[in-house]
Amino acid sequence: MPKDQNVAALNLDDYKYGFKDPDSYVFKSEKGLSRQIVEQISEMKEEPDWMRKFRLKGLEIYESKPVPKWGADLSGLNMDEIYFYVKPSEGEGRTWDEVPEDIKRTFDRLGIPEAEQKSLSGVGAQYESEMVYHRIKDDLAAQGVIFDSIEDGLKKHPDLFKRYFATVIPPHDNKYAALNSAVWSGGSFIYVPPGVEVDIPLQAYFRVNSENLGQFERTLIIADEGSKLHYIEGCTAPTYSTDSFHSGVIEIIVNRGANVRYTTIQNWSNNMYNLVTQRARVEEDARMAWLDGNLGSKITMKYPSCYLMGRGASGEIMSIAYAGPGQHQDAGGKMVHAAPHTTSEIISKSISKGAGRSTYRGLVQVQKGAHNASSNVECDALLLDENARTDTYPYIEIDENDASIGHEATVSKIGDEQLFYLMQRGLADDEARTMVVRGFIEPISKHLPLEYAVELNRLVELEMEGSVG
Amino acid sequence: MTGKKELLVIEDLHAAVEGNEILRGVDLTIHEGELHALMGPNGSGKSTLAKIVAGHPAYAVTKGSIRYRGEDLLGLEVDERARKGLFLAFQYPSEIPGVTIAQFLRHAKSARTGEDISVLDFYDDLKVAMQKLDVDEKFAERFVNDGFSGGEKKRNEILQMAMLKPNLALLDETDSGLDIDALKIVSDGVNTLHREREHLGVLIITHYQRILNYIQPDFVHVMVDGKIVRSGDRELATHLETEGYESMRGQLTAAGS
Ligand SMILES: Nc1ncnc2c1ncn2[C@@H]1O[C@H](COP(=O)(O)OP(=O)(O)O)[C@@H](O)[C@H]1O
Numbered sequence: 001m002p003k004d005q006n007v008a009a010l011n012l013d014d015y016k017y018g019f020k021d022p023d024s025y026v027f028k029s030e031k032g033l034s035r036q037i038v039e040q041i042s043e044m045k046e047e048p049d050w051m052r053k054f055r056l057k058g059l060e061i062y063e064s065k066p067v068p069k070w071g072a073d074l075s076g077l078n079m080d081e082i083y084f085y086v087k088p089s090e091g092e093g094r095t096w097d098e099v100p101e102d103i104k105r106t107f108d109r110l111g112i113p114e115a116e117q118k119s120l121s122g123v124g125a126q127y128e129s130e131m132v133y134h135r136i137k138d139d140l141a142a143q144g145v146i147f148d149s150i151e152d153g154l155k156k157h158p159d160l161f162k163r164y165f166a167t168v169i170p171p172h173d174n175k176y177a178a179l180n181s182a183v184w185s186g187g188s189f190i191y192v193p194p195g196v197e198v199d200i201p202l203q204a205y206f207r208v209n210s211e212n213l214g215q216f217e218r219t220l221i222i223a224d225e226g227s228k229l230h231y232i233e234g235c236t237a238p239t240y241s242t243d244s245f246h247s248g249v250i251e252i253i254v255n256r257g258a259n260v261r262y263t264t265i266q267n268w269s270n271n272m273y274n275l276v277t278q279r280a281r282v283e284e285d286a287r288m289a290w291l292d293g294n295l296g297s298k299i300t301m302k303y304p305s306c307y308l309m310g311r312g313a314s315g316e317i318m319s320i321a322y323a324g325p326g327q328h329q330d331a332g333g334k335m336v337h338a339a340p341h342t343t344s345e346i347i348s349k350s351i352s353k354g355a356g357r358s359t360y361r362g363l364v365q366v367q368k369g370a371h372n373a374s375s376n377v378e379c380d381a382l383l384l385d386e387n388a389r390t391d392t393y394p395y396i397e398i399d400e401n402d403a404s405i406g407h408e409a410t411v412s413k414i415g416d417e418q419l420f421y422l423m424q425r426g427l428a429d430d431e432a433r434t435m436v437v438r439g440f441i442e443p444i445s446k447h448l449p450l451e452y453a454v455e456l457n458r459l460v461e462l463e464m465e466g467s468v469g
Numbered sequence: 470m471t472g473k474k475e476l477l478v479i480e481d482l483h484a485a486v487e488g489n490e491i492l493r494g495v496d497l498t499i500h501e502g503e504l505h506a507l508m509g510p511n512g513s514g515k516s517t518l519a520k521i522v523a524g525h526p527a528y529a530v531t532k533g534s535i536r537y538r539g540e541d542l543l544g545l546e547v548d549e550r551a552r553k554g555l556f557l558a559f560q561y562p563s564e565i566p567g568v569t570i571a572q573f574l575r576h577a578k579s580a581r582t583g584e585d586i587s588v589l590d591f592y593d594d595l596k597v598a599m600q601k602l603d604v605d606e607k608f609a610e611r612f613v614n615d616g617f618s619g620g621e622k623k624r625n626e627i628l629q630m631a632m633l634k635p636n637l638a639l640l641d642e643t644d645s646g647l648d649i650d651a652l653k654i655v656s657d658g659v660n661t662l663h664r665e666r667e668h669l670g671v672l673i674i675t676h677y678q679r680i681l682n683y684i685q686p687d688f689v690h691v692m693v694d695g696k697i698v699r700s701g702d703r704e705l706a707t708h709l710e711t712e713g714y715e716s717m718r719g720q721l722t723a724a725g726s
């Protein structure tokens with residue numbers, strides 16, 4: 001990748017995303033979670049009664065489920081310290097000029113409006129609990145593509161919304177999906193009509209600004225028959241000494257013959273608990289690809305999944321995790337083969353540095369009747385230090401014996417001879433290591449649009465700086 | 470004395486790895502512009518010498534000195550030596566999966582020159598260098614040494630040398646595994662660079678004299694058991710071809726007893 005590629009638009013020089021703006025909001029809930037807060041959110045959003053009930057049900061389920069013990073350590077996450085709803089401004093802008101000045105400045109610093117001009121079909125921007133900006137290019141809107149905040153989706157397209165909402169990830173799926181069901185706010189609602197191809201990506205950007213904030217975006221994407229969509233999600237927050245919390249739910253319906261790619265480059269500050277549920281329902285001959293880049297956060301638990309429901313459906317999960325000191329990336333994926341001739345592939349690449357810890361956790365399931373399913377899983381871990389740690393938990397459940405399942409896992413270190421070779425060509429130690437790491441993630445980064453591949457490489461470079469003791 | 474400036478001066482070099490002494494008092498001087506050949510049987514310490522000059526951390530220098538253009542080399546890191554124009558063509562080059570030759574070379578080139586070269590200039594240079602070495606343009610987009618044949622690896626080393634324009638090139642068994650056509654092309658690459666850069670000093674490490682038909686050395690040295698036991702002109706290489714190294718080994722024993 002040429003080094004001087006213009007990446008200004010993506011603004012990556014540092015964890016300079018760590019900057020913060022003065023708090024400004026038109027409403028901030030009390031700390032902690034209560035039925036009253038849930039009702040308040042629903043009321044402020046002027047929701048129909050069914051949604052209010054849905055939220056309260058979500059709260060009930062959340063409260064009934066224990067904190068999961070099987071994954072990363074969540075004991076430090078104190079819900080009583082979290083603000084569950086902060087409304088930064090009134091209404092959502094359709095132009096950046098309609099966004100309050102200080103918030104607009106933040107997104108300028110993050111390079112979002114510039115990227116929108118240059119390389120995107122549309123942008124949604126969330127600040128604290130609400131989307132503050134949403135816009136899609138006119139030609140796509142003219143073709144019937146809907147790209148709204150989730151709240152507007154519910155208001156403006158109630159039938160379509162209700163038909164799909166929470167059908168892929170019901171509240172009882174897991175504790176944090178239940179929590180999101182109760183307090184969701186912000187996120188996108190996307191509908192791509194049959195046969196329409198959105199070739200240039202749409203992007204959503206999530207920004208948390210104030211301390212102890214909980215952000216609970218909810219995204220619903222419906223790609224109708226034969227349509228195509230690439231959606232990119234980015235996220236950052238200031239660094240605080242106390243913890244913040246992000247728990248999104250992303251549901252995707254990939255109808256017959258449609259093709260959806262969902263890319264996340266998660267670069268939360270290192271005080272963020274990031275517990276996200278994302279799942280796609282993939283119909284006949286449709287294709288879903290998740291590309292999940294987890295670089296930031298304190299703890300991430302995130303396993304994008306594909307439910308391959310229609311004959312010939314296929315799913316792909318590519319996951320990159322970078323765990324530096326104090327970080328635990330517990331990531332992976334889930335492929336459920338529920339129909340014949342379905343195919344899936346999971347490629348996971350993790351890098352652990354210092355006392356950083358990465359975990360691959362994956363499930364491949366072939367259900368009864370899903371004949372001739374095939375699945376391939378590859379997980380590679382790269383350890384940069386002696387005390388870095390990686391674990392692999394691959395679960396495989398097969399109920400048909402004609403399934404073809406491949407699994408491969410490797411753990412490696414940067415070799416002394418590799419380093420000597422690169423340094424003999426003039427590269428400094430950390431530059432040489434960075435190069436090996438870049439090469440390691442290349443099988444995944446090559447699937448990113450150029451600007452994002454450059455961004456990812458830059459992020460890795462930044463993480464690698466000073467990695468030499 | 471040639472009157473030329475000293476490029477590399479190795480004096481009484483002793484080196485060990487894991488407590489085993491491998492080099493046992495090496496003396497070698499290369500002046501600017503000179504072509505030297507270092508020959509010797511397998512295991513005699515030729516690669517070790519090259520790696521120590523390049524700064525490989527696995528070897529401990531226990532005695533002696535290495536000076537490069539008047540500067541003490543032993544105090545410098547591997548990359549510092551490289552940036553000062555010291556180049557080692559590896560006997561066994563490492564694979565760097567996922568990194569293309571072009572990406573790698575661009576980084577190396579800007580490290581070597583200390584400035585960011587424009588993409589266009591870089592690709593122009595690269596193209597010319599590749600043509601000279603008769604490698605396909607697609608070569609630059611392949612991952613460094615990943616799945617390369619022995620011959621491809623050697624060409625890649627020479628391509629890098631041509632791009633990085635060193636002052637001193639150590640070529641460790643660059644001829645091994647090459648068929649005669651490839652050998653000619655690679656030798657041509659070395660000769661061309663040597664013509665273009667008249668200060669370039671070259672140390673060709675080999676245990677066959679075959680390559681010396683294409684690259685004509687000014688001096689030939691023979692290493693046996695971690696010591697240079699004979700030095701001479703190119704006649705020495707021919708002599709070795711007929712007599713073998715065994716006679717040298719005898720000499721060493723005689724000298725050492
Ligand atoms: N890293 C190393 N660890 C242990 N032994 C080594 C190492 N490098 C070289 N040697 C030993 O040093 C001797 C010289 O090796 P080498 O320099 O590769 O010889 P040559 O290049 O002349 O064939 C051999 O006996 C070899 O086994």
Ligand SMILES: [Mg+2]
Nearest residue numbers: 515516560642
């Ligand atoms: Mg050797």
